[in-house]
Amino acid sequence: MIKPVQLHNSLSGKKEALDPQLKTPGQVNLYCCGPTVYDFAHIGNFRSFLMADLLTRMLQYAGYSVTKVQNITDVGHLTNDDLADADGDDKVAKKAKAEGKTAWDIADFYTQAFVEDEQELRIETPDHRPKATDFIAEQIAMTETLIHKGYAYEANGSVYFRTAKFKDYGQLSKNKLEDLKAGARVEINDEKEDPLDFALWKNADEKHLMQWESPWGKGFPGWHIECSAMSQALLPHTDIHTGGEDNAFPHHECEIAQNECSHSYRIPVWLHAKHLLVDGQKMSKSKGNFFTIRDLLAKGYTGAEIRYALLAAHYRTALNFTEDSLVQARNSIARIQEAHRLFETLCDAEPDFGKDRNSDLVDQARKNYTTALTDDLNVAEALAAVFDLVAQGLKLRDSKALSADEALLMVEFLEQDFNEIFAVLSFEENNLSEEVEILLQKRSEARLNKDWAEADKLRDEIKEHGWIVKDEADGQTLSPL
Numbered sequence: 001m002i003k004p005v006q007l008h009n010s011l012s013g014k015k016e017a018l019d020p021q022l023k024t025p026g027q028v029n030l031y032c033c034g035p036t037v038y039d040f041a042h043i044g045n046f047r048s049f050l051m052a053d054l055l056t057r058m059l060q061y062a063g064y065s066v067t068k069v070q071n072i073t074d075v076g077h078l079t080n081d082d083l084a085d086a087d088g089d090d091k092v093a094k095k096a097k098a099e100g101k102t103a104w105d106i107a108d109f110y111t112q113a114f115v116e117d118e119q120e121l122r123i124e125t126p127d128h129r130p131k132a133t134d135f136i137a138e139q140i141a142m143t144e145t146l147i148h149k150g151y152a153y154e155a156n157g158s159v160y161f162r163t164a165k166f167k168d169y170g171q172l173s174k175n176k177l178e179d180l181k182a183g184a185r186v187e188i189n190d191e192k193e194d195p196l197d198f199a200l201w202k203n204a205d206e207k208h209l210m211q212w213e214s215p216w217g218k219g220f221p222g223w224h225i226e227c228s229a230m231s232q233a234l235l236p237h238t239d240i241h242t243g244g245e246d247n248a249f250p251h252h253e254c255e256i257a258q259n260e261c262s263h264s265y266r267i268p269v270w271l272h273a274k275h276l277l278v279d280g281q282k283m284s285k286s287k288g289n290f291f292t293i294r295d296l297l298a299k300g301y302t303g304a305e306i307r308y309a310l311l312a313a314h315y316r317t318a319l320n321f322t323e324d325s326l327v328q329a330r331n332s333i334a335r336i337q338e339a340h341r342l343f344e345t346l347c348d349a350e351p352d353f354g355k356d357r358n359s360d361l362v363d364q365a366r367k368n369y370t371t372a373l374t375d376d377l378n379v380a381e382a383l384a385a386v387f388d389l390v391a392q393g394l395k396l397r398d399s400k401a402l403s404a405d406e407a408l409l410m411v412e413f414l415e416q417d418f419n420e421i422f423a424v425l426s427f428e429e430n431n432l433s434e435e436v437e438i439l440l441q442k443r444s445e446a447r448l449n450k451d452w453a454e455a456d457k458l459r460d461e462i463k464e465h466g467w468i469v470k471d472e473a474d475g476q477t478l479s480p481l
Contacts, residue, residue, distance in 0.1 A: 002026055002063035005374045007240070008316060010248060010270040011172055015376055021268040022239055028059050028066045029235045031267070032126070033227060033243035033251070036073040037110035038091040040292040041117060043310065043321060044276040044283055048244040050307060051273040051315040051377070053123040055242065057421045058373045069234050070126040071227060072114075074107035074133050075210045075220055090220070093209040103209040107133070117293040120303035121310075122423040128234050132226040136212050139221040139229040142262050143200045151261040155191040157203030157217040163196045166257045172270060173249035198254055200225045224254035228262070238267045245272040273315045279322055296326070304424040305329045311379055311422065332383075333424050334470075338477040339390040340414045340425060342397060345437065346407035362409040365389035366417055373421065386418050398444050436465050443469065444476060 005018040022028065032052040035041045041049075052070070059066050074092055096103040111131070118125075132139075143159050146152035152161050163169050163177065170176050180196055199222040204211040211218045221229075231238050243252060252270060259265040275282075278289040296306050308329035313319040365385050372381035393410045396402035419425045443458035459469050462478075470477045 003370060003374050005059065005062055005064075006376055007269060007271060008376050009268075010272050011268070013174075016269070018239075018269070023237050026064055027239075028064045029237060029239045030056060030059075030066055030068045031227070031231045031235065031238045031241045032068065032070040033241075033247050034070040034072050034129070035110075035114050036091055037107045037114060038095040039110060040294060041114055042283065043278075043291050043293065043296070043306070045244070046117070046121065046293060046306075047276045047310050047315075047319060048242070048247075048273040049118070049123060050121065050310050051271070052242045053121075054311060054315075054377055054379070054421065055240070055271065056124060057423070058377060061417075061421055062370075062374055067128075067235065068124075068126040069128040069130065069231060071230050072107075072111050072129060072131045073223065073226060074111070074131050075103070075226075090208070090210065096209055107131075120293055120297065121307045122303060130230045130234060132221065132230070133210070135226070135230050135233060136221065138233045139225045140201070140212075140214050142225060142229050142232070142258065143221075144215065145262045146200065146258065149261060151257075152200055153193065154216050157219060158191065158199055159201040159216055160192055160197040161200055161254070161257060161261075162193065163198065163257070164194055166261055168260070169257055170253065172256055173253050175249060175253070198222065198224065198250070200258070224251055225258060227251075228255050228258040228265075231267075232259070232263060232265055237265070240269040240271060241267045242271045242273075245274050248272050271315070274318050276310075277318060277320045280320055291321075299323075301326050301330070304333060304426070308333055308422065308424045312383070314379060315377060332387075334479050335477050336386065336390060336414065336418070337425055338479070339394055340411060340427075341478070343393060343402075343407040343410045343414075346397065346402060346404050347411060359406075359409055361389060361392055361406070362413050366413060369417060382421075386414075389413065398448060433465065436462060436467060439465075440469070440476065440478070447471070447476075 002019075006015050007018055008015045018028075019025070030052070032049070034049075035045060049070075052068075056066050056068050075090065090103075092107050093103045096106045099106065143152060146161065147154065147159065150162070151165055152159055170180070177196065201214060201216060201219050201221055203217060204219045208220065211220050231241075241252065241255075248270075256267070259267065277283070278291065281287060281289060283290050293303070293306060297303070305326055306329075309321065309325045310319070312325070312329065312332075365388065368385035368388075369382050372378040372385060375381075389410065393402060393407070396406070414425065415427065419427075439458050439462050443455050443462070446452075446454040446458060462469050468479050470479070
């Protein structure tokens with residue numbers, strides 16, 4: 001049974017039920033703006049990619065079938081990309097010149113690096129990962145269609161979109177054409193009919209590293225046309241489009257114009273992840289607060305800890321990323337991991353799912369957890385449901401009131417509900433010795449009896465076996481030295 005989902009739609013500016021937006025009931029086609037592969041992706045980039053992964057997992061958990069497309073931009077993304085008609089150098093080509101390599105080598109290297117970083121963060125592989133350079137013919141064809149319909153024009157080997165002809169331009173970003181004309185920073189370009197027109201195809205001279213033959217001469221595609229062409233080529237319709245909030249304008253605004261004017265291809269739902277701050281400031285290499293995934297791995301943090309820290313705040317709220325947040329993520333994961341281990345030890349007894357089976361705790365936790373996630377990915381409330389269950393389960397265990405069947409239900413919840421979405425636990429075979437297991441149980445009994453001296457003595461003995469015990473309000477957690 002499919003669970004109802006509500007998402008905050010950037011297009012309408014409000015939270016909406018998902019089902020009425022779908023063309024095929026139960027099927028969600030998802031397009032996620034991917035990386036421009038000229039360097040290692042940083043943690044701000046990955047906040048958006050992790051939001052898309054969380055969304056995909058939540059939809060599948062809720063019962064939907066999901067087809068996910070996430071592109072690779074390997075050409076056409078220029079350095080001054082805050083303009084609808086971006087200018088400057090091609091980011092991939094600029095990196096190639098700096099390193100004395102071909103643009104293709106740069107794109108291939110950083111595409112592989114991005115995939116490796118995704119794997120470290122346990123992001124599920126998309127169903128399709130198209131590269132812009134593999135869809136040049138589709139981009140040219142879409143540009144020709146827009147010219148034929150009067151929405152685009154050629155000038156000196158470049159092709160521009162007639163922004164003023166599309167009356168709904170600005171519907172996503174809530175910009176108005178007259179305001180953009182009055183206040184926007186636009187470059188002087190005499191060949192354009194209107195300063196706000198943006199390039200679908202750019203003329204290239206012989207020095208440009210990446211160029212293709214076209215009906216208008218040699219050139220390369222504009223950044224915006226790439227996503228329109230790839231989404232239409234791979235998905236008969238797109239139900240949800242995701243990206244970072246910086247993508248909303250101009251990139252997604254221009255996509256909407258291209259999509260709707262070329263083939264009436266309307267995407268009903270748009271989700272945008274808010275910017276990430278580091279130590280309360282915008283991330284910048286000059287400030288020393290710029291981090292890639294590899295930087296954090298080199299500091300000793302795991303992919304699971306980075307994933308948790310980047311997912312712990314709601315995607316539409318500003319996330320202040322600090323090293324303290326990574327430490328908190330480490331502790332949170334260790335707490336849930338240890339609870340899973342302790343519950344699992346009780347499952348060694350044969351569960352008896354008879355009429356006295358008590359599933360109330362887990363049923364309520366699952367209800368709260370599902371309600372939170374399907375309500376616009378409310379991770380704070382979802383995690384609160386998880387930690388509340390863990391706390392109650394550990395209290396029952398420590399008082400020897402947790403039955404084997406209840407423990408099994410909790411194990412299943414942590415594995416099949418929590419970890420299917422958050423993907424931060426590891427279920428390796430328990431490598432605790434029987435001696436450590438006995439010491440832990442004795443220490444739990446000492447704490448219940450308020451025999452603190454004995455508890456401290458047992459803590460030291462456990463440490464000699466290579467494990468650190470931490471006392472929480474509702475139980476013990478264990479981590480390797």
